[in-house]
Amino acid sequence: MTSSSDWITVGALADGFAPEAFILPNLAELAGQAFTLHFANGWQIEHRFEQDRLAWHAADGHSSGSAAYRATSIRPGLYLVDFVKHEAGRSWSISLVLDTANASFTAVIGRLPDQAQTHEGLYHRALAGKPLTSVDVDFLHGSLDRPWQDGHCLHAPTDELVGLRNQYRYSPSEVYEHIYLNERFYAWQCLKGVEQGLCDTDRCHYYKIAEQLYLFVWQEKIVPTLGLVLIDLQQHRSDGKIFGYAGASFDALSNFPISSYCQVLNHTEYPRD
Template structure:
């Protein structure tokens, strides 16, 4: 397969969402936690109270917001919502682990259009990160006071060197190559981004055996991706969060799930 790319091949996150919508393999919302009230205790002693319905969520008795709640592995859930009361709008994703009464939280924010206009060359020479998509990743406990070591979720190198194939729908297929603790490479093999590829910042966490949280931050079209990868059941599930087509357009925050398979793993010699 031979493809060529030009600057016009890049599309907005809204355009990507439209491509992923058709016959998507996205999971349905789980009803397991519907009606539950859950407390999240962080390392600073703060407590946040979640009141969960299958489709909505209240945080600390606030207004109900739209909730996506899925589960790849029994007892472990992915909760995702937006807080549009903040500026910029904050994306909240929580890996809720009822097996260990712990959680990992990712808070993401996107850059303004004014910030996006800064060229990559200027960023690089100025010592700035090439992406202004920001994340805060933290851990805590569920329904009990925080204590050091109570959350087993931890940074991992178990995916480094792996090449995986992800089928998000009959029309959208991607490959990931996990290069090192800070970067991975993606390429679109089939779909609306076919022929495009890039290398972006990322973060890897092990949640349980063969179950990983993978977070990435794209620089060309500002995008935050958050997925759970279950290598036992060959499935992934998560979301993409990104800016709209224009400065005034709504933000995109859409589900993505795949059937995945390992293609290969690179082993490096010990004497490097």
């Protein structure tokens, strides 16, 4: 059990989550398949899946490469593909929600702060009008294997989780709860595990993918962390990842899977004026 001030690195968190983790299996069924992602912003990037690696190639030739990937499916016809892209001396977290049933996708692109940015205090960031977190994230949408047209991707911001208090059991030893406060922030606390006793309120984003299926993304401000999960309230399961620096030296990354059995504890509805 940690004391109230014992914040740990993302690498130490990964070690805590690993034993007997309830992670979904990495799917092999995408191997040999290819999808061309037509982004709403005009990008066109082919993604070709091999057994252990994913290769991408942009139509304009400005970006190509390959990386090890993880692919899971929390519902039929829906894949979460996650990898880390290293290019031009920088690293990005890339997560793709591939909705094959609707021939559409959502891409989540995350970037961690450099060492200098982490030395900028929260008070200074607040007075400067900056977000308290120094973790950046962008959301891009598009269509699969067909030119983009408005309305092709139905994944959209939602407030349907606001007011929900949900418990997540990631392993026999790691249990958390989330309270979705409003459209921009949520609160979390560790009920059991390597962060037991720790809690915070952080920036977050919600997208509805299908009925009772949500993409939830958060950006932590104390230890630079990007978290991403698909939450299936029908099956009481979640699946995703946590991305951050493995240690305190900023020279290694940790990008580890997290899956849970989740349970709604209650739902707060505020009285109307």
